[in-house]
Amino acid sequence: xxxxxxxxxxxxxxxxxxxxxxxxxxxxAVARGIGNTMPVxxxxxxxxxxxxxxxxxxxxxxxGIAVTTVGNASPRVVAxxxxxxxxxxxxxxxxxxxxGYVAVAEALNRLTPGTGEKRSALFNSGSEAVENAVKxxxxxxxxxxxxxxxxxxxxRTNLTMALTxxxxxxxxxxxxxxxxxxxxxxxxxxxxxxxxxxxxxxxxELAARRAITVIDKQVGADNLAAVIIEPIQGEGGFIVPAExxxxxxxxxxxxxxxxxxxxxxxxxxxxxxAMFACEHEGIVPDLIVTAKGIAGGxxxxxxxxxxxxxxxxxxGGLGGTYGGNPVACAAALATIETIETDGLVERARQIETLxxxxxxRMQAEDDRIGDVRGxxxxxxxxxxxxxxxxxxxxxxxxxSTAAHRAGVIVLTCGTFxxxxxxxxxxxxxxxxxxxxxxxxxxxxxxx
Ligand SMILES: *Cc1c(COP(=O)(O)O)cnc(C)c1O
Numbered sequence: 473x474x475x476x477x478x479x480x481x482x483x484x485x486x487x488x489x490x491x492x493x494x495x496x497x498x499x500x501a502v503a504r505g506i507g508n509t510m511p512v513x514x515x516x517x518x519x520x521x522x523x524x525x526x527x528x529x530x531x532x533x534x535x536g537i538a539v540t541t542v543g544n545a546s547p548r549v550v551a552x553x554x555x556x557x558x559x560x561x562x563x564x565x566x567x568x569x570x571x572g573y574v575a576v577a578e579a580l581n582r583l584t585p586g587t588g589e590k591r592s593a594l595f596n597s598g599s600e601a602v603e604n605a606v607k608x609x610x611x612x613x614x615x616x617x618x619x620x621x622x623x624x625x626x627x628r629t630n631l632t633m634a635l636t637x638x639x640x641x642x643x644x645x646x647x648x649x650x651x652x653x654x655x656x657x658x659x660x661x662x663x664x665x666x667x668x669x670x671x672x673x674x675x676x677e678l679a680a681r682r683a684i685t686v687i688d689k690q691v692g693a694d695n696l697a698a699v700i701i702e703p704i705q706g707e708g709g710f711i712v713p714a715e716x717x718x719x720x721x722x723x724x725x726x727x728x729x730x731x732x733x734x735x736x737x738x739x740x741x742x743x744x745x746a747m748f749a750c751e752h753e754g755i756v757p758d759l760i761v762t763a764k765g766i767a768g769g770x771x772x773x774x775x776x777x778x779x780x781x782x783x784x785x786x787x788g789g790l791g792g793t794y795g796g797n798p799v800a801c802a803a804a805l806a807t808i809e810t811i812e813t814d815g816l817v818e819r820a821r822q823i824e825t826l827x828x829x830x831x832x833r834m835q836a837e838d839d840r841i842g843d844v845r846g847x848x849x850x851x852x853x854x855x856x857x858x859x860x861x862x863x864x865x866x867x868x869x870x871x872s873t874a875a876h877r878a879g880v881i882v883l884t885c886g887t888f889x890x891x892x893x894x895x896x897x898x899x900x901x902x903x904x905x906x907x908x909x910x911x912x913x914x915x916x917x918x919x
Pocket of ligand 1: 596597598599600602625626627628702706707735736737738763764
């Protein structure tokens with residue numbers, strides 16, 4: 473196989489003829505509920521490039537939604553997967569266990585914040601891990617209620633739909649949802665400034681007090697098993713809470729016998745310029761949920777946390793046929809080795825500097841860019857009607873479509889559909905990243 477050239481290249485229109493053919497086959501064979509961001513079919517991917525079936529080379533600013541953080545088809549991951557697949561592909565860890573699973577648990581216990589004794593359990597998807605974190609918190613506390621936040625995204629299974637805030641497209645028509653789930657107000661500095669004044673936008677403790685009052689009055693600590701929160705929200709719009717928000721919430725949970733669960737499915741594994749986003753606030757959650765970036769593209773997820781909480785469920789109470797599949801575990805170990813050996817946490821910080829510099833300059837000249845935010849290689853633009861905070865979803869859609877046509881994979885998010893989000897693989901070159909951002913700037917200029 474020849475190396476994939478690291479440059480943007482349009483061989484045909486987007487989509488090209490072979491993608492058009494596959495789109496037609498998809499329409500006739502795949503349920504329409506499964507949507508696509510890009511109208512092109514992938515054939516290869518490496519570094520910062522995804523090549524499609526028509527030979528177009530696209531700049532990857534999405535990493536398959538924050539999954540291929542170490543790069544697509546990353547060499548150590550590919551070798552580990554091939555090696556493990558030759559030995560065995562599955563035995564079921566609950567039937568005849570294997571070392572890889574234990575080694576991944578050891579790595580997670582070592583890497584996650586906190587120095588106390590920890591345990592981990594492995595699953596397949598982020599949603600499945602979130603569900604298990606709630607099961608664990610409920611058995612430990614012998615309480616039932618769970619609080620999540622405005623704009624939260626925790627998955628698409630029944631319990632995680634209940635935890636997720638946004639109805640369309642995640643929940644619409646799919647109820648009834650799991651009971652005993654309550655929602656509290658988030659710290660959303662860009663919007664809090666408008667509705668709650670400058671103090672609420674900058675004082676995380678104040679924003680946390682607002683949330684705690686709602687929790688106290690509408691649920692009550694005596695009924696509350698867990699609070700679950702993304703330290704930086706993903707689908708909700710890359711919302712970084714005001715400093716002190718997470719710490720105040722965590723302290724309240726500790727004082728009230730409530731398990732604090734950090735959903736680091738999107739933020740984990742070097743994505744934000746730290747191994748885990750909680751480290752930016754120096755907090756140690758009781759449980760931490762990981763998935764996406766954990767295994768270089770193989771399906772794997774985990775719950776990691778304090779031993780006495782993790783060990784609360786009875787023997788046999790946790791598990792699943794595929795959880796901690798041996799090939800996925802081999803990929804995870806190779807992914808972690810790559811992050812540590814190649815200095816990818818530091819690379820995420822470089823990407824932050826480069827992107828915030830460029831996007832900040834764009835914002836200074838364009839009053840439709842309301843906010844530039846995020847950490848590491850998890851950066852977003854919130855687009856608004858000129859000079860206001862009114863969301864502009866139409867412009868956001870138009871910019872992303874123009875970028876797609878020009879050969880750049882970019883994703884949108886946010887409750888109001890007005891956030892352009894960037895999640896480049898950490899192996900992308902500066903040149904490719906800058907070319908991708910230039911395409912975006914050009915799209916904004918001409919719209
Ligand atoms: C993607 C995501 C999930 C769900 O993960 P799946 O693997 O899609 O089930 C949960 N929480 C967060 C924060 C996510 O970004």
